[in-house]
Amino acid sequence: MARPTFNELEAFRAVASKRSFRQAADAMGVSRSALSHTIIALEKTLGVRLLNRTTRSVSPTEAGQRLLQLLEPALRELDTALDQLADDRGAPNGTLRINANKAAATWLLSHVVPYFLRQYPGVELDLVSEGRLVDIVRDGFDAGVRLADAIPQDMIAMPLCGPTRFVAVAAPAYLAGRKPPATPEDLRHHACIRQRLPSGKRYFWEFSRNDQELSIDVPGPLSLDDNGLMVQAAVNGLGIAYVPESFASSDLRSGQLVTVLTDWCPPIPGLALYYPGYRHVPSTLRAFIETIKRHRHSA
Known part of the structure; x- marks a missing residue:
């Protein structure tokens, strides 16, 4: 049997995890049409339907769910291995995706991002600003920034600035x-x-x-x-x-x-960066955290 390509498996993971061709295409930086053709090619290679598609939703079939469960740990281990190679090169490289609300994005742009991009030219920062609270793991983000009291309990949080109100x-x-x-x-x-x-x-x-x-x-x-x-x-x-x-x-x-x-109107805990503590922290995020620690007190 022909073997699927790495890009096809990554594409399937993105669509199956997000349950949306649009969101997966945006995250991968490709068109929805190209992503759809990739999934069709993967299903043809494997000889099995992986996704249920309607005009309103997309979800894994039973076979697709089994494949996703097997792929997730394998691709995470691959991400970790590639990230460790980046450490060996001595400088972070790749894309860092951070979700934040508008106030948090404004704070980062003023106090952290200029220093970070100058120090790490090999990193592309994708800062997504929106008001809704998202599941950063499900939606493919490395970290998020929100008010500290709105952060899920299972996340590691690092304060960015003092109390606000x-x-x-x-x-x-x-x-x-x-x-x-x-x-x-x-x-x-x-x-x-x-x-x-x-x-x-x-x-x-x-x-x-x-x-x-x-x-x-x-x-x-x-x-x-x-x-x-x-x-x-x-x-x-x-x-x-x-x-x-x-x-x-x-x-x-x-x-x-x-x-x-x-x-x-008393003060409340201010903004904090948060990320999952149960998986490997990529070198790009570690570098961003170190930049925050160096410059947040000058805010």
Whole structure:
């Protein structure tokens, strides 16, 4: 029997793991059409159907699931061996994929990425910025960056920066003639700039003071999906926004915005890099971690 190529097996692993031709093609840097032809060629070589395909989904067949279970450890060992060869060459080489939200990506671009790319020219950094929480292992990322309290318990986490906090902000013009909210419940009588999450759901504003915690589904005529736009809407007097303090800091300094409910907005753990501890850490990620350790205190 003819033997499948390494590229065909990698392609199958990507599609079967992600259960999506689009996501697998994006991760591999190929077109969906090329990836589909690769899978068809692999199935023809093996003489068995590996994937169930519909217009909405893709999933491994029973034979495909068995092949995936056998391939995963073998390809991980191969990745480890190739990575150790990179160590022998003395410099990391290859692609490093990191998933982050916009705030985290902005922080990395300011404080880590310039130093990293200068020191390791053989590494291609693929920094994917999106708001939704993803399974970094399933989606093919080496690491992720999120707020520390949103990181899964089975991951290794390394703090990037100190505590942060969300703040409720409004323009003085909006508050003029209105009674500022004294408690989170008072927000029900204000125009709030609501946030729509990547899942489509609206974010419930979360507040805490002493041992009391509140989650409020605030009212408001405007919903946005970007912190920067929410700040701009607040500056324009459209209502109260609830955003990471870093997004509003310049407008707070200039007086275009003021905070409300300050004593209900305590600091929370800041950003952290996280990655699975049960598998080999590639040399590219180890180099990125060392760069963070050298430069995070200058942030």
